[in-house]
Amino acid sequence: MTRLSMTLGSSAGAAGTFVAQLLSRSTTGAPTSKTVLLQLGVPTVVDVEPGPIQVQVRLPSGDVLTDERTIVAGHDEAITFSLRGSRHEWLGWQNVLSPETDATLRGNDSFPVGEPWITQVRVHQGGNHIDVPIDKGASFGGATFSINRDNATFSLTVEGYRQPPPLVELVMSTGAREIVALPLPWYDKSEKPLPVQLICELIAGGTRADVIVHDAEFSPVLAYYAGGNFAAAREVAPFIVDRAEMAIMNKFHNPVAGAAGVLVLRRLEPKRVDESWLQNLAGISSISDGAVLYASYLMATRERRSDMSRIHKLVLDVRRRGMPIFVECVQILNDLLTRLNSATDRPAEINEAYMWTRHLMVAARADTIITWLAADDRSLSRIVPTVVAPPSK
Numbered sequence: 001m002t003r004l005s006m007t008l009g010s011s012a013g014a015a016g017t018f019v020a021q022l023l024s025r026s027t028t029g030a031p032t033s034k035t036v037l038l039q040l041g042v043p044t045v046v047d048v049e050p051g052p053i054q055v056q057v058r059l060p061s062g063d064v065l066t067d068e069r070t071i072v073a074g075h076d077e078a079i080t081f082s083l084r085g086s087r088h089e090w091l092g093w094q095n096v097l098s099p100e101t102d103a104t105l106r107g108n109d110s111f112p113v114g115e116p117w118i119t120q121v122r123v124h125q126g127g128n129h130i131d132v133p134i135d136k137g138a139s140f141g142g143a144t145f146s147i148n149r150d151n152a153t154f155s156l157t158v159e160g161y162r163q164p165p166p167l168v169e170l171v172m173s174t175g176a177r178e179i180v181a182l183p184l185p186w187y188d189k190s191e192k193p194l195p196v197q198l199i200c201e202l203i204a205g206g207t208r209a210d211v212i213v214h215d216a217e218f219s220p221v222l223a224y225y226a227g228g229n230f231a232a233a234r235e236v237a238p239f240i241v242d243r244a245e246m247a248i249m250n251k252f253h254n255p256v257a258g259a260a261g262v263l264v265l266r267r268l269e270p271k272r273v274d275e276s277w278l279q280n281l282a283g284i285s286s287i288s289d290g291a292v293l294y295a296s297y298l299m300a301t302r303e304r305r306s307d308m309s310r311i312h313k314l315v316l317d318v319r320r321r322g323m324p325i326f327v328e329c330v331q332i333l334n335d336l337l338t339r340l341n342s343a344t345d346r347p348a349e350i351n352e353a354y355m356w357t358r359h360l361m362v363a364a365r366a367d368t369i370i371t372w373l374a375a376d377d378r379s380l381s382r383i384v385p386t387v388v389a390p391p392s393k
Helices: 089-097 218-226 230-236 238-249 255-268 275-282 289-301 305-321 327-341 348-363 377-383
Strands: 002-008 017-025 031-039 044-048 051-058 064-071 077-081 118-125 128-131 138-140 143-149 153-159 167-172 177-181 196-203 206-213 372-375
Touching: 002 017, 002 031, 002 051, 002 064, 017 044, 017 218, 017 230, 031 044, 031 230, 064 077, 089 153, 089 196, 089 206, 089 218, 118 143, 128 138, 177 206, 177 377, 206 218, 218 230, 218 238, 218 255, 230 255, 238 255, 238 275, 255 275, 255 289, 255 327, 275 289, 289 305, 289 327, 305 327, 305 348, 327 348, 348 372, 348 377, 372 377
Parallel strands: 002 077
Antiparallel strands: 002 044, 017 031, 017 051, 051 064, 118 128, 118 167, 138 143, 143 153, 153 196, 167 177, 177 372, 196 206
16 A cells, blocks of 8 residues: 655644545546545655545635645655745744735735834733733733734733633724633643633724634634634544543633533534533633523523523523623523513513623624624723723813
């Protein structure tokens, strides 16, 4: 049997497993299709039949890398796919995982560092906050907050974070404010906290938002999922079940990853979402996503009158805990509260939660899977009053 070696070239600092499809026609004329997973920067070797073969690698970024060879019996072949270059090393993860923006829209190919267009970064957690200096970053609660930027792109990377989930407040040079619910803390299998990166880019007509977890296993799944490539996500995702189970068993360590795992499984393999996972996630008060997901499950499966009272309690718990980290949970919550609020005998608290969720829906950006709010001060203060203070007079 002849062997084909395939290598997906590395991107600065990035890692992950991605999907390649082998389309071949043997010398007997029989067409075949085979899916192979390529680990970034590591050769993958497969046995192939003699004949023409085409290899396609579809990255979450939307890039499609293609190479064609004619396999000759007894002659091994090797293919190396080169990734498009990234203008900065600190954009290496985005280079692989996120769609490319058109640099010409920003009118400056060199992207030098000049006056900041994001002028203030404030991290809120547990009623406290810290301002992160634009030019030198900061340390807070044992974590580091590093900022990189040029005239078109702003990046905040958080490393070593072990505290309850933070909110990040961005103040633009125009005075506009945006709020981001970073998916932190995020741990790997050994319970080591992994970096999470917030990226905001200037594009024609506004900005583009991106939040990337530097998790070699999980990030490609989330990226394929966010891009709607569920077939690719399904190929890469077998470990998601194990990761989600581990997150629930260690519920005080990795609930954010557990919620992400449930969201992916709801789309890919909904029958594998166990009720006990959802119930355990809902009991973790540091995030509200678990309560949203369990309430949604109960609404879809309710059989007893008591189920509705449990749903009411869960959505009101969400209101007390604060906005979900994942924007899909905001959408699920809005659907739930729309139904609950239509009841003639609804409690006043349900209507208040419904109005809060409507404000969330209006402010939430549609270009990221993480809850990222963009609105004026008055609107944001109705959603996260502990974050955005009224403008000084």
